Amino acid sequence: MSKPFYITTPIYYPSNKLHIGHAYCTVATDVMARYKRLQGYDVMFLTGTDEHGQKIESKAAEAGVTPQQFVDDIVTGPRGVLDLWKLMDISYDRFIRTTDPYHVQAIQRIFRAMYDKGDIYKGTYVGKYCTPCESFWTDSQLKDGCCPDCGGSVQDAQEEAYFFRLSKYAKPIQDLLENTDFLQPRSRVHEMVNNFIKPGLEDLCVSRTSFTWGIPVDFDPGHVVYVWVDALFNYMTALGYQNDQYHDYETYWPADVHFVGKEIVRFHSIIWPAFCMSLGLPLPKKVYGHGWLLLDGGKMSKSKGNVVDPYILAERFGVDALRFFLLRTFPFGSDGSFSNEALIQTINVDLANDLGNLLSRTTAMVMKYFGGTLPPQRRADGADGELVALASSLRGRYEEQMEKFAFQNAIAQVFSVIQRANKYIDETAPWALGKDVAANGPRLASVLYNLLETARVCGVLLTPFMPGSMEKLLDQLGAGPECRTWDSAAVWGSLPAQVQVKRGENLFPRVDMEQALAQLERDRQAGAAPAEPQVELEPYLEQPVDFDTFCRSDLRAVKVKDCQAVKKSKKLLRFTLDDGSGTDRQILSGIAQYYQPEQLVGKTVAAILNLPPRRMMGLDSCGMLLSAVHKEDGEERLHLMLLDDAIPAGAKIC
Numbered sequence: 001m002s003k004p005f006y007i008t009t010p011i012y013y014p015s016n017k018l019h020i021g022h023a024y025c026t027v028a029t030d031v032m033a034r035y036k037r038l039q040g041y042d043v044m045f046l047t048g049t050d051e052h053g054q055k056i057e058s059k060a061a062e063a064g065v066t067p068q069q070f071v072d073d074i075v076t077g078p079r080g081v082l083d084l085w086k087l088m089d090i091s092y093d094r095f096i097r098t099t100d101p102y103h104v105q106a107i108q109r110i111f112r113a114m115y116d117k118g119d120i121y122k123g124t125y126v127g128k129y130c131t132p133c134e135s136f137w138t139d140s141q142l143k144d145g146c147c148p149d150c151g152g153s154v155q156d157a158q159e160e161a162y163f164f165r166l167s168k169y170a171k172p173i174q175d176l177l178e179n180t181d182f183l184q185p186r187s188r189v190h191e192m193v194n195n196f197i198k199p200g201l202e203d204l205c206v207s208r209t210s211f212t213w214g215i216p217v218d219f220d221p222g223h224v225v226y227v228w229v230d231a232l233f234n235y236m237t238a239l240g241y242q243n244d245q246y247h248d249y250e251t252y253w254p255a256d257v258h259f260v261g262k263e264i265v266r267f268h269s270i271i272w273p274a275f276c277m278s279l280g281l282p283l284p285k286k287v288y289g290h291g292w293l294l295l296d297g298g299k300m301s302k303s304k305g306n307v308v309d310p311y312i313l314a315e316r317f318g319v320d321a322l323r324f325f326l327l328r329t330f331p332f333g334s335d336g337s338f339s340n341e342a343l344i345q346t347i348n349v350d351l352a353n354d355l356g357n358l359l360s361r362t363t364a365m366v367m368k369y370f371g372g373t374l375p376p377q378r379r380a381d382g383a384d385g386e387l388v389a390l391a392s393s394l395r396g397r398y399e400e401q402m403e404k405f406a407f408q409n410a411i412a413q414v415f416s417v418i419q420r421a422n423k424y425i426d427e428t429a430p431w432a433l434g435k436d437v438a439a440n441g442p443r444l445a446s447v448l449y450n451l452l453e454t455a456r457v458c459g460v461l462l463t464p465f466m467p468g469s470m471e472k473l474l475d476q477l478g479a480g481p482e483c484r485t486w487d488s489a490a491v492w493g494s495l496p497a498q499v500q501v502k503r504g505e506n507l508f509p510r511v512d513m514e515q516a517l518a519q520l521e522r523d524r525q526a527g528a529a530p531a532e533p534q535v536e537l538e539p540y541l542e543q544p545v546d547f548d549t550f551c552r553s554d555l556r557a558v559k560v561k562d563c564q565a566v567k568k569s570k571k572l573l574r575f576t577l578d579d580g581s582g583t584d585r586q587i588l589s590g591i592a593q594y595y596q597p598e599q600l601v602g603k604t605v606a607a608i609l610n611l612p613p614r615r616m617m618g619l620d621s622c623g624m625l626l627s628a629v630h631k632e633d634g635e636e637r638l639h640l641m642l643l644d645d646a647i648p649a650g651a652k653i654c
């Protein structure tokens, strides 16, 4: 039986659509959950929505719908919370909504249990009242002494309420924070102790009577349970605590870690353990308070109009690139400044350049020199030692960082190996060995094997961050299921010696910074999801072509043996092609803006061969490669016509 691992995200207020800051914590939790699954744990990953409270009641009223309709739309509606997590590839095991009947009933039981123990008592809540809004406010909620909703004046007021004896738990909570690893990073401990515990913990108001959108206290129906009592216990009710919906409490509680944003660390590290202590329940093992993603130096918020829509970014740049960026760029425990420039830069440097190049260069050379399948190799050359040692020991260094939730450092470890591998290509110069494959075959094969193996180990360890793309990367490397496991990531030589690679799509195309920023700005101004690209087609030709004329075009499948950028030309690529005749053919094609040359080596493409030769930039082009062409948002786009690699060079297209 595998060991359980229980991890949670905060449950989100569906009062506004989620932004990239919300996605940050959920992506981090997903990465942790996937990492633990990879290690063989029996993972329970919980997320959900926190659907009660005055804010939601008033927003629903403004929108002219019931609170339930309001939250349903944001949670289950199009482009709602559930859709976003699907798009972001979030592999949660359970999703709780605090309006789920089993949770409502469990909270009523929990509230009563704390009342029966004497930890909840009835008292008077003293605050300010805004008559037009019918709302109670505490002094700290007021804006310049006035109602934060309507800006009007407020009067002193009192409301009957239940209180939780938080003050009783001050000492044990201080011990917990100061003398254990319960709250991380450690820097957050001082803040909690100095700002909240040392000045004196006051009892906490845990019921309200001035609004109704909450869970009723069943023994005093005018009261609804304070939203944080309702919310915090989700971590237990979702496992079946005090309800019959689920039966996993014994298996998964106590939680291994709650990931939470820094502003709600107080609720999770002071109030939550006090509730657990009151009921005599085991405490969660850890709370990790992560930093915020800042925009223009401040917090993202709808009222500031500066929120970033994760839908737009994921659709423009790919889900995995976005997931990777969030954890590669910002240290998890501290704040970080989000910018589109930083996102594009990360895609281009780490993904397109370092990782993408390692993959495409290596697989292209295996195709070019060995037709896709490595022959027997001469293993272990002295020059390989450093790369082999680095890649073989990578898992240990990565694990050390992951266990500390230091995602950025774990990724950095992987990328230092990727960069070393790219340097190894330059050092071993496989293209030079490839000039005489007959003589250098075993050494060349061993260099390429080392590169494939390094890319595999890195691919396995990056899988939690970029699950979809790493699956494709491992497919291209020819890695079977046994080469994708946690164990295999520490075993050099897991790939079979005669591994067969598969060329595939370019996983991380380079992004043109200027164009992409302009497009994002247009998306932002449109204020919504990216518009479908405006596609313009070439005009259809009315004039018929007779059959014989068409048949005189010699259309063939050709294989790309080599592809190079043409010096001083922004547009042209020079292809050396196998057209089946036994003699190489050279064709120039104006597609340099759309493809990296090495990405095309080994591909099977369509060409017309019997056009008269044309001279361009001092080079002869004997024929033309066929491309599909259209205009997108006013700009021409060419897509090379890629054919099935099973088609032999020279096959006639008719």
Ligand code: MSP
Binding pocket: 009, 010, 011, 012, 013, 014, 020, 021, 022, 024, 025, 050, 231, 232, 234, 259, 260, 261, 262, 263, 264, 291, 292, 293, 294, 299, 300
């Ligand atoms: N409903 C409560 C949590 C209850 S948990 C028992 C709540 N919801 S929230 O929707 O306001 O926030 C959810 C999470 O998103 C919080 O952890 C919060 O810190 C996080 N973030 C919101 N904006 C953020 C950033 N700009 N950056 C990083 N995380 C941010 O709080």
